[in-house]
Amino acid sequence: MAEILSSADRRKVDESDDREFYRSPRLVTHADDAFLSRLTELYAAVAQPGDRVFDAMSSWRSFLPDYEFEHVVGHGLNETELDENNRLDERFVQSFNREQSLPLATDSVDVLCCALSVQYLQYPGATFEEFGRVLDTDGVAVVSFTNRMFPTKAVRAWRNRTMDERAALVEQYLEAGGLSRTRRVAERPGSNPFYAVVGRRPDEG
Numbered sequence: 335m336a337e338i339l340s341s342a343d344r345r346k347v348d349e350s351d352d353r354e355f356y357r358s359p360r361l362v363t364h365a366d367d368a369f370l371s372r373l374t375e376l377y378a379a380v381a382q383p384g385d386r387v388f389d390a391m392s393s394w395r396s397f398l399p400d401y402e403f404e405h406v407v408g409h410g411l412n413e414t415e416l417d418e419n420n421r422l423d424e425r426f427v428q429s430f431n432r433e434q435s436l437p438l439a440t441d442s443v444d445v446l447c448c449a450l451s452v453q454y455l456q457y458p459g460a461t462f463e464e465f466g467r468v469l470d471t472d473g474v475a476v477v478s479f480t481n482r483m484f485p486t487k488a489v490r491a492w493r494n495r496t497m498d499e500r501a502a503l504v505e506q507y508l509e510a511g512g513l514s515r516t517r518r519v520a521e522r523p524g525s526n527p528f529y530a531v532v533g534r535r536p537d538e539g
């Protein structure tokens with residue numbers, strides 16, 4: 335597939351391997367409490383108990399609602415962070431900037447979460463193609479972000495864009511996964527803007 339970002343757009347100030355940057359665990363949060371509560375509220379609105387969840391680009395905290403899910407797979411770049419995350423039934427570490435193929439079966443996920451992380455993807459087209467593959471036909475993807483980031487690790491295309499332009503870029507990423515935006519949220523619940531794009535397969539509501 336043709337990649338969405340040009341080689342200039344995918345440049346990072348710090349071009350070293352992302353796995354090095356995440357070698358030491360960071361047991362911190364990346365947005366304020368109001369943002370994180372709003373995220374949980376959004377997940378609660380789109381997910382259902384019994385769902386199979388994939389929390390991509392995750393860390394030590396889970397923002398999933400207190401539902402009994404069938405299975406929660408977490409992915410991240412730091413094993414210690416993922417081990418601390420008590421909502422995960424299964425976990426794997428993988429840099430999507432090196433390898434986009436996911437070790438997950440086709441149609442095996444009902445809810446795909448990607449929180450506060452999409453700005454680090456250098457090959458979003460191939461990565462979201464995989465997100466789309468693992469998402470079941472009536473599944474839902476929620477990509478959330480704010481104006482905070484590790485600037486040296488965010489791609490140039492992200493750094494150069496306004497918040498609304500970033501939301502439009504995320505919608506292009508979803509399209510690469512065969513998903514269309516069903517909802518875009520842009521709010522300011524606290525000091526960090528809350529942006530989220532919800533995507534589903536067309537005709538699935």
Ligand SMILES: C[S@@+](CC[C@H](N)C(=O)[O-])C[C@H]1O[C@@H](n2cnc3c(N)ncnc32)[C@H](O)[C@@H]1O
Nearest residue numbers: 352391392393410411429430431449450451454
């Ligand atoms: C700011 S943290 C957000 C973590 C979590 N989603 C949260 O909201 O607390 C950014 C996360 O992006 C993920 N990440 C960064 N670069 C990555 C890469 N090259 N491949 C895969 N994941 C990456 C890591 O899991 C890292 O913890």
